Amino acid sequence: MPSPLASSASKALTFNVIAKCSRSKARASTMILPHGEVQTPMFMPVATQASLKGLTSAQLAQLDCKLCLNNTYHLGLKPGQEVLDAVGGAHKLQSWDRNILTDSGGFQMVSLLKLATINEQGVKFLSPHDGTPMLLTPEHSMSLQNSIGSDIIMQLDDVVSTLTTGPRVEEAMWRSIRWLDRCIAAHKYPERQNLFAIIQGGIDDDLRKICCEEMMKRDTPGIAIGGLSGGEDKSSYCRTVSLCTDILPQNKPRYCMGVGYAEDLIVSVALGADLFDCVFPTRTARFGNALTSSGSINVKKGQYAEDFSPLDFDCTCPVCKPKSEGGMGATKAFLHHLVTKETTGAHLLTLHNIHYQLNLMRKAREAIVDDKYPEYVREFFSKRYAGDKTRYPQWCIDALASVNIDLLA
Amino acid sequence: MTNKLFSVRSSTEGNSRILARTGTLLLPKVGQVLTTPALLTPSTRGTLPNLTPDNVKNVTNIKAIQVSVECFMGKLPSVPFLKYPGDIREIFCLEDDMIMVLTPRASNAEPSNRANCDDAIEMKTVEGFRKLPIKNFIEFAQRFNPDILVCPLDLPDSGSGAFPGNNRIKKLVHRSRCWLNDIIEKVDTTNDTQIFVSVLPTVNPFYQKEYFSFINQNLESIKGLNFHPNISVLFSDDKDNVESSEFNLSKPCGLTPRDPASYVEAVSKFSNVAMDDLLELPRYVSSACTLPHHILKLVSQGYDLFNDDISVAYANAGVALDFTFPAPPFANDKERNFGISLWKKMYRIDMTSVHCHSTDVLGTHKKAYIHHLLNAKEMTSAVLLTIHNTRVMEDFFEGIRRTVDNNTFEQEMKRFFQIYSGDNDGVKLLRESRDIVPVASAFVLDRPPTRKLIAFYNDDLLWKKNNK
Numbered sequence: 001m002p003s004p005l006a007s008s009a010s011k012a013l014t015f016n017v018i019a020k021c022s023r024s025k026a027r028a029s030t031m032i033l034p035h036g037e038v039q040t041p042m043f044m045p046v047a048t049q050a051s052l053k054g055l056t057s058a059q060l061a062q063l064d065c066k067l068c069l070n071n072t073y074h075l076g077l078k079p080g081q082e083v084l085d086a087v088g089g090a091h092k093l094q095s096w097d098r099n100i101l102t103d104s105g106g107f108q109m110v111s112l113l114k115l116a117t118i119n120e121q122g123v124k125f126l127s128p129h130d131g132t133p134m135l136l137t138p139e140h141s142m143s144l145q146n147s148i149g150s151d152i153i154m155q156l157d158d159v160v161s162t163l164t165t166g167p168r169v170e171e172a173m174w175r176s177i178r179w180l181d182r183c184i185a186a187h188k189y190p191e192r193q194n195l196f197a198i199i200q201g202g203i204d205d206d207l208r209k210i211c212c213e214e215m216m217k218r219d220t221p222g223i224a225i226g227g228l229s230g231g232e233d234k235s236s237y238c239r240t241v242s243l244c245t246d247i248l249p250q251n252k253p254r255y256c257m258g259v260g261y262a263e264d265l266i267v268s269v270a271l272g273a274d275l276f277d278c279v280f281p282t283r284t285a286r287f288g289n290a291l292t293s294s295g296s297i298n299v300k301k302g303q304y305a306e307d308f309s310p311l312d313f314d315c316t317c318p319v320c321k322p323k324s325e326g327g328m329g330a331t332k333a334f335l336h337h338l339v340t341k342e343t344t345g346a347h348l349l350t351l352h353n354i355h356y357q358l359n360l361m362r363k364a365r366e367a368i369v370d371d372k373y374p375e376y377v378r379e380f381f382s383k384r385y386a387g388d389k390t391r392y393p394q395w396c397i398d399a400l401a402s403v404n405i406d407l408l409a
Numbered sequence: 410m411t412n413k414l415f416s417v418r419s420s421t422e423g424n425s426r427i428l429a430r431t432g433t434l435l436l437p438k439v440g441q442v443l444t445t446p447a448l449l450t451p452s453t454r455g456t457l458p459n460l461t462p463d464n465v466k467n468v469t470n471i472k473a474i475q476v477s478v479e480c481f482m483g484k485l486p487s488v489p490f491l492k493y494p495g496d497i498r499e500i501f502c503l504e505d506d507m508i509m510v511l512t513p514r515a516s517n518a519e520p521s522n523r524a525n526c527d528d529a530i531e532m533k534t535v536e537g538f539r540k541l542p543i544k545n546f547i548e549f550a551q552r553f554n555p556d557i558l559v560c561p562l563d564l565p566d567s568g569s570g571a572f573p574g575n576n577r578i579k580k581l582v583h584r585s586r587c588w589l590n591d592i593i594e595k596v597d598t599t600n601d602t603q604i605f606v607s608v609l610p611t612v613n614p615f616y617q618k619e620y621f622s623f624i625n626q627n628l629e630s631i632k633g634l635n636f637h638p639n640i641s642v643l644f645s646d647d648k649d650n651v652e653s654s655e656f657n658l659s660k661p662c663g664l665t666p667r668d669p670a671s672y673v674e675a676v677s678k679f680s681n682v683a684m685d686d687l688l689e690l691p692r693y694v695s696s697a698c699t700l701p702h703h704i705l706k707l708v709s710q711g712y713d714l715f716n717d718d719i720s721v722a723y724a725n726a727g728v729a730l731d732f733t734f735p736a737p738p739f740a741n742d743k744e745r746n747f748g749i750s751l752w753k754k755m756y757r758i759d760m761t762s763v764h765c766h767s768t769d770v771l772g773t774h775k776k777a778y779i780h781h782l783l784n785a786k787e788m789t790s791a792v793l794l795t796i797h798n799t800r801v802m803e804d805f806f807e808g809i810r811r812t813v814d815n816n817t818f819e820q821e822m823k824r825f826f827q828i829y830s831g832d833n834d835g836v837k838l839l840r841e842s843r844d845i846v847p848v849a850s851a852f853v854l855d856r857p858p859t860r861k862l863i864a865f866y867n868d869d870l871l872w873k874k875n876n877k
């Protein structure tokens with residue numbers, strides 16, 4: 001095996017960049033975590049409450065998922081920290097012997113609970129159960145994530161909406177840095193759990209630069225780009241990601257939080273991001289939407305009632321793959337007939353959608369290794385818009401042009 | 410002999426009142442042999458509740474499913490699946506050799522209070538009242554091409570419990586006969602579809618002479634009998650009904666013979682059919698049973714095919730079935746639960762396997778996880794419990810066949826009733842209330858010291874056993 005282009009090793013994470021796109025900032029890497037090796041670029045499905053909506057861990061493993069998310073806020077409520085401690089963590093609880101990443105719980109609180117307020121101490125909120133005042137501090141968050149036992153844990157950060165402007169953005173950025181220090185001090189198991197820093201600073205280039213520099217001084221095993229995907233315009237998103245990846249070290253994983261639309265993934269990989277997560281593919285499945293190479297289709301629509309073809313002819317997921325190849329050979333007509341009526345309809349679409357996301361990134365990785373990422377990107381857009389270049393979003397064209405990929409070529 | 414597909418392997422006939430029998434049913438269309446008593450898994454909308462097709466294939470032994478036309482009524486007369494050019498099993502993502510039994514109504518169908526017509530059945534489906542014209546039913550039968558086709562009946566509203574008057578009886582006997590005639594004439598059986606004729610459950614055999622003689626004339630085409638025991642008795646909370654030796658399926662009308670053999674006797678008496686011809690037909694109970702006890706009772710009366718409504722009903726209620734047949738050799742024969750409600754707080758840190766006496770199909774998934782999933786309202790709980798419960802039921806039937814073959818069925822049934830009855834009645838389990846409050850102490854300001862919980866694992870149990 002050739003020596004990696006860039007690498008880093010900490011107690012619980014080894015990161016090796018094995019290939020780089022010769023035009024864009026896209027890179028392929030392997031990351032060795034306590035529960036096995038994962039390959040990036042990678043999408044991580046979200047199993048909020050230690051279960052992926054109706055799927056068994058065996059089904060998720062069959063999709064070749066190597067790393068999934070659990071949400072700290074939810075696991076803190078149910079089953080609760082005492083239970084997590086007693087059973088020996090989330091891996092054991094959900095019978096998942098592969099990797100888990102958890103968020104800090106802060107974002108969930110701020111987005112789910114309207115009454116959450118933030119001060120230097122932490123995030124104050126009222127119990128969703130009985131209204132008791134509660135507090136999530138960086139120390140609480142570390143303690144909970146230590147009990148969960150996830151392979152990658154996230155610092156508690158001060159999350160502000162990306163649409164926020166003015167001094168609050170800067171305050172949140174500095175506070176996130178202070179909170180990282182508190183998290184590092186409170187983290188009990190650095191030898192088996194990797195604490196990632198989160199870059200804040202809204203869409204302000206200067207704040208992002210400062211935050212990157214400060215966070216890099218803390219030398220965490222990996223770094224996340226946070227505070228995006230919150231309604232900012234796409235060009236600001238791309239500019240901010242690109243700015244961060246220019247500063248962040250080459251030899252550490254970069255995790256773009258809350259990103260999951262196919263176009264965003266393809267562009268963000270070109271901008272140098274490695275890891276992504278989003279509830280979108282599973283949530284949209286429950287509304288009857290299937291992700292395909294030509295965009296999302298809603299199988300509830302009447303036009304699919306007698307459509308006896310698979311969701312996507314290109315798809316190799318267990319749902320779409322014909323029976324002769326060991327799959328289920330499901331058709332749009334069958335899913336149309338099931339969806340919103342039988343839970344198995346949602347389960348099947350969830351399987352398909354997670355496969356779509358995982359596969360999109362797997363194929364991206366193969367393309368990077370073969371140094372054909374620009375071709376892969378062009379093929380992706382061509383299929384998505386049926387070859388009609390006039391329909392390509394301008395922000396995609398611009399962002400990709402900024403890393404030397406000409407989408408219109 | 411008209412029916413070569415079913416043969417009785419061993420029966421306990423002559424052995425007191427127990428008429429239990431084992432047999433083999435050939436299903437040439439899919440190249441399968443079903444050993445009876447056997448279980449059919451009811452489907453809804455062509456899918457098995459909670460089980461995606463990959464799970465059906467990979468983690469269950471399900472060989473036969475029941476499909477009811479009622480699930481496809483939504484867009485009559487335009488039913489998309491009737492236009493599918495290939496085998497209907499393909500569209501439902503079923504294995505090519507999955508045995509399919511087509512019935513007009515679901516096993517747990519709600520009775521409709523609207524009267525049937527001469528050429529259509531009225532039904533109350535999940536989508537509201539629907540009319541199923543017999544000609545459409547036949548279209549379904551032709552297109553779905555099932556292994557077994559259960560004929561429709563002109564059943565009076567079973568909800569009221571009232572006994573139909575003389576004119577109504579005449580009408581229902583006549584209609585059922587006409588519908589059977591239509592089906593025999595129009596459904597192509599050369600491709601190995603086996604027609605099961607439905608028995609009129611609430612009508613005195615004397616009044617069914619017309620129907621019987623028609624059956625007699627068409628024995629060549631009839632490959633089995635379908636019974637609709639009165640479900641209201643089976644659903645009763647009153648455990649005396651279950652335990653009573655006079656367990657009477659036809660209550661409250663009380664007119665159907667107590668067991669299929671005496672029914673067959675009545676048919677032959679009223680229609681001059683040779684008893685043997687009818688006795689050797691397989692007998693299918695198309696009503697839902699909610700307790701394993703009901704199934705044992707029906708097996709003891711000589712029924713051969715059943716629907717598994719139990720696995721999913723209990724899975725959806727958060728109950729993991731925990732029984733075997735024969736019952737395990739407990740040290741003392743004190744009463745046991747035949748299932749455990751995983752809602753109970755006592756399971757929140759219980760890292761032992763869900764299976765105790767049955768085959769382990771959930772592998773590493775433990776009670777604490779399912780308890781958590783139930784609490785968190787995650788659908789995966791129902792998926793895992795359906796997988797588990799289905800295996801418990803499969804093992805249960807395996808045990809039934811084994812004991813009938815070695816002549817211990819009757820004594821094992823008695824033991825089963827002793828061990829799994831009393832307070833731990835399954836109906837109660839289904840209704841068990843849940844009062845679980847989420848604990849969020851991790852976030853509480855000035856968190857009070859909590860007692861440290863220590864989970865227990867199977868290894869701990871083993872350790873305890875070995876160190877006693």
Ligand SMILES: [Zn+2]
Pocket residue numbers: 311312315316317318319320321352355
């Ligand atoms: Zn697919």
